[in-house]
Amino acid sequence: MLKLRFLFPLTLILAVVSIFIGVGNVSLAGLLAGRSEDWLLLANSRLPRLISIVIAGASLSICGLILQCLSRNRFVSPTTAGLEDSARFGVLLALILLPASTGWVQTSFAALTTFAGAMCFMAILNTLKHRDTVFVPLVGMMFGNIINSITVFFALQFDLLQNINAWLQGDFSSVLSGRYETLFISIPALILAYVYAQRFVLAGMGEDFAVNLGVNYKRTMALGLVLVAIVTAVVIVTVGSIPFLGLIVPNLVALYLGDNLKLTLPHTAVVGALLVLICDITGRMVLYPYEISVSLIMGIIGSVVFLSMLLKRYRHG
Numbered sequence: 001m002l003k004l005r006f007l008f009p010l011t012l013i014l015a016v017v018s019i020f021i022g023v024g025n026v027s028l029a030g031l032l033a034g035r036s037e038d039w040l041l042l043a044n045s046r047l048p049r050l051i052s053i054v055i056a057g058a059s060l061s062i063c064g065l066i067l068q069c070l071s072r073n074r075f076v077s078p079t080t081a082g083l084e085d086s087a088r089f090g091v092l093l094a095l096i097l098l099p100a101s102t103g104w105v106q107t108s109f110a111a112l113t114t115f116a117g118a119m120c121f122m123a124i125l126n127t128l129k130h131r132d133t134v135f136v137p138l139v140g141m142m143f144g145n146i147i148n149s150i151t152v153f154f155a156l157q158f159d160l161l162q163n164i165n166a167w168l169q170g171d172f173s174s175v176l177s178g179r180y181e182t183l184f185i186s187i188p189a190l191i192l193a194y195v196y197a198q199r200f201v202l203a204g205m206g207e208d209f210a211v212n213l214g215v216n217y218k219r220t221m222a223l224g225l226v227l228v229a230i231v232t233a234v235v236i237v238t239v240g241s242i243p244f245l246g247l248i249v250p251n252l253v254a255l256y257l258g259d260n261l262k263l264t265l266p267h268t269a270v271v272g273a274l275l276v277l278i279c280d281i282t283g284r285m286v287l288y289p290y291e292i293s294v295s296l297i298m299g300i301i302g303s304v305v306f307l308s309m310l311l312k313r314y315r316h317g
Contacts, residue, residue, distance in 0.1 A: 064246020244302020
């Protein structure tokens with residue numbers, strides 16, 4: 001079911017469909033005839049949106065996979081570890097300290113606070129005497145809610161709450177040429193994740209085990225968290241939050257392919273991109289010509305899957 005030879009053609013078909021869906025009219029006949037309006041809309045809106053969907057879906061899914069590997073917990077993701085909330089706090093700091101900051105500056109602030117949040121989460125994880133599979137993500141969500149409360153408090157003080165709320169909803173409708181290029185930072189991060197996949201697996205087995213096999217545990221953990229922080233920050237600043245994506249996609253892939261990280265990384269990337277693409281197309285078609293944000297659809301799907309996973313884990317001890 002999750003073979004790449006099936007996933008790639010399906011993703012390609014939906015990508016073509018995505019290009020021709022929307023309020024603005026882009027037709028195959030118009031493109032073949034060289035109509036300037038069609039080509040302008042394709043270049044400035046539809047293609048940037050499609051590229052953003054693919055990169056964001058693949059990136060966040062792999063972030064979830066890396067976090068689950070490093071924490072040895074299948075329920076950990078940027079959503080359930082408080083990293084998306086940490087990224088929003090970084091954006092707020094950028095808006096407060098540098099009101100005229102560009103997207104690159106906001107991304108830098110968000111990456112720093114996301115990395116700090118990831119380090120704090122892992123530190124909290126190490127203090128838990130019983131690292132129960134269900135308890136850990138709940139602790140992470142409480143940690144994220146604390147950060148979110150601090151963010152809202154300072155946003156109210158500086159009259160920036162409306163600006164911060166823009167990063168609460170993952171939405172690709174505002175993606176245009178010239179406003180999405182920061183997402184390309186994710187590509188080298190994903191390549192590094194594939195190169196260091198085996199080391200992440202060893203680091204996830206514990207410090208003693210990793211050191212005995214010649215792996216620098218602290219450096220590998222730091223690299224994994226840096227990659228996750230950069231990718232999460234880039235996606236949050238560019239398109240907003242897409243909840244639970246990094247949770248459900250790695251678990252779905254592992255259900256069919258097991259825990260071989262190098263094997264599952266390409267599948268996780270493709271399935272993540274495909275799922276976000278499906279949600280985006282659905283959001284454009286349900287209330288056409290209006291749109292439903294991807295975060296709303298993904299939040300519904302993700303919360304249902306997350307709860308079902310929790311209940312299944314609870315029933316089976």
